[in-house]
Amino acid sequence: MTINVVTEDEANKKVCCRDAVGVLCSASSCMAWRWQPLQTDEPNFLAAIQSYMAKEKCSHQKACAYVHANRKEFNLRSEPYQGFCGLAGSCKVA
16 A cells, blocks of 8 residues: 655645544644655755765765765755655555
């Protein structure tokens, strides 16, 4: 099963999974909300790795670790920004 991962703003426009009466989702204010971990296959993250590898002449593994640990230095998000309703089960991103 694939869960629809959305931003909080998108979730706030959807009907709550628990309520069929039309109450809107409260996203991270709800105990069922689950944050999607930050992805390492996003284009900006991959570009930062390539840039660091070229600058430091280092391995891909070292660049990944450095970029991940120093996301703000590369203007990358450091906090999750997407999530899903945990009532639907665990998230399996395709």
